[in-house]
Every structure is written in C-alpha cells, then in structure tokens.
Amino acid sequence: MQTAGGSVFLALLMSVAFGAAEAIRTLKEGPMIDAEGREYKSAPLRTDPWTADSAVRVRCTDASMIVVVKADLYHNGRLVSPGELFLGQSERSGSRRCRAAAASGAGEYVIEADLQDCGAKLSISEDSVIYSNVLTFSPAVGRHGITRTTHAAVPVSCHYKRTHVVSSSAQQQQQPLTVSTKDSAGSSAFSLRLMADDWTSELFSNSFYLGDVLHLEASYAGPGRRRLYIDxxxxxxxxxxxxxxxxxxxxxxxxxxxxxxxxxxxxxxxxLRAEVLQLQLDTFLFQKHSRNSIFITCQLKATPEVWMSSSMNKACNYIQSRWRNVDGDDAACRCCDSSCHTRPPTRIALCGTVTLGPLMISPRK
Structure with missing residues (x-):
C-alpha cells in the first residue's frame, strides 16, 4: 500500500515539475530587444504553451518573477492552502512577498517577488542573465500530527538576453550595453563607453563585482575643435x-x-585629448534594493577648445582634501563644496545626454 502511494506521489511530483519546466521553457527567449536597442522590457505574456494540466506557471517582468500555482497542486482533488506555498528554499528567509496569496483566477495562488528576493540566485552566461529559484510546498501538520502530502520543491527561473546596443550609424551592432544619446546638435556626437583596465580598448562586458573599478570614457565626435566636460x-x-x-x-x-x-x-x-574625458569609479549597489542593474546617465558639454576653465566648465578631482582641476585652473573648483553659479548654456556650447547600462553589479562570492 505504501509502495503504491509513493508511486502516485512520484507521478504527481513529476507532473508538477514537468509543468514548471514547460513554463520556464517559454521564457528562454527572455525580454525582447526593440528597434532602439532597449532591453529588460518583457516579452508578451503568452499562455498558449501552458496546458490546462500545468500546476505551476512562471511569468517574468523586467523587475519580478510571478509564479502562479493551482490549488489542486497534485491533480488529486486535495487542495493545498496558500500558507503552504512560498518562494525559496527556506520558509524563514523570505518576506511576505515570498508567500502565496489568492489569485484572480479561481483555484489559483500567486507569488510575485523581485528577481533577487526570496533567496534567488543570479547566474550570467555569454548571452543570458538567469534568475533561478525554487517554489516550495511545505504541507501543514494536521491537528493529530499527521499529513497526507509530502514536501515538494519545483525549480523556477527567468531568462533574459544580454543587452544590445544600437550604434549611431545606420548599421546595428550587437554589444552588451544599451547606449542612448540625446544632444542639442540633433546627432549622436556624444558618447559614453566602458573601457578595459588599461584604457586601450572598449570593454564589451557589463558584469562586475563590488570592489571592481569602472573605467568610463566620455567623448565628443562632432564637428569643430571642442573640449568635453561632464556636467x-x-x-x-x-x-x-x-x-x-x-x-x-x-x-x-x-x-x-x-x-x-x-x-x-x-x-x-x-x-589625452581635449574632446575626451576619462574617469574611474568604484562599483556600488543601492541599499535595501535587491536589483543589481545600474544605469548611468550623464550630461555632457562640448565648448570651443579656446575657452578657459571656469566654474561652469571644469573637471574637478578631490585629492588630499583639496579640489583640483584636470585642466590646471584649480580656482574653478572652489565652488564644488557649495553651489556653482549656473546659467543656460550658450549656443556655442553643445550639450548632450548619454545613458549607459545596465551594469550588472554582484556581491563578491
């Protein structure tokens, strides 16, 4: 009798796992890359691959994993309760968002959690970013200390393609970062890119750990001899x-x-050149936020090369408790600890906005 019961449970568990695997398989293409090179926009939520027998379904957005679970988890007519379902391997390690709640669909529960919450694990391959977790069913103990179902764990995951970039030319190039540009000249004269540690070549990777140093290069490639600043x-x-x-x-x-x-x-x-400005920056993460995708947006300005440094046009380092100007006139940096006088840029100064990302910053293993 026990052998038969064990066989039934094994078959039901295989059905649950197969249903989850089918749900995960529909996510392998991940968020779509649109014509402007933006990523982390979810693919349309398709339900056609999910059969009526699928007990577990997974949907992925740009920020969260949504797990939908049928109350009849084992397809045997015995309904589980939402309090018996949670995301993660440990019931104590998750927040309330890791627990199941009643869904809009009849006989279904839902868990929606941030991609890195509830003990999720992040892995990065050559062409994918993958957030993996486990849906856990922990049956409540009855009043007589007995249970008629057993513990189950179903793997769930979200797969995202690594980011693309659209170049400023007519041709599109596949690279790991999204770069968007807006400037007053109406062209892509400004750029911001990651550089290798030796600064001799562009870095085509967006994966870093806390403690790493980012090497960023801003540049102006428009007409005329100009000096670039990062406002x-x-x-x-x-x-x-x-x-x-x-x-x-x-x-x-x-x-x-x-x-x-x-x-x-x-x-x-x-x-090295008037139209280029390079800087290094320590990696960081935002506290109390589980997402590790950082975007950097910079306001750039290109002035005639003959213009002298001023409180409006400067590149100031803080070295040995003093502000020092890369271009030599340290007096231009005196306002850095207060408020530098600002005025609308003249037509002679060209301005642009560049956005770089996502940079994936992970804690050290």
Missing amino acids: SCVATLTPDAASVPRYYFIGNNGCLTDAKEEASKALFRPR
Missing part, C-alpha cells in the same frame, strides 16, 4: 534618470563628488 552623472536602477533611488556622483558642473567618499578611487584621469 553631471547620476546612477539609477532603471534608464529613467529621474527615478528613485538615484545617486549623483558628479554634480555642480563637473565636480566628482564621489571622490569625497571614504576610500574612494573615483578620479578624472589626465586628458
């Missing part, structure tokens, strides 16, 4: 520079404020 830079969790949380690491028309943080390695490098 401001902000880091956000999404491509929207106005989203919250956000962290300004350059402000006040060219003050590298992150350099004032303890043990910071933030630094503008000496100029």
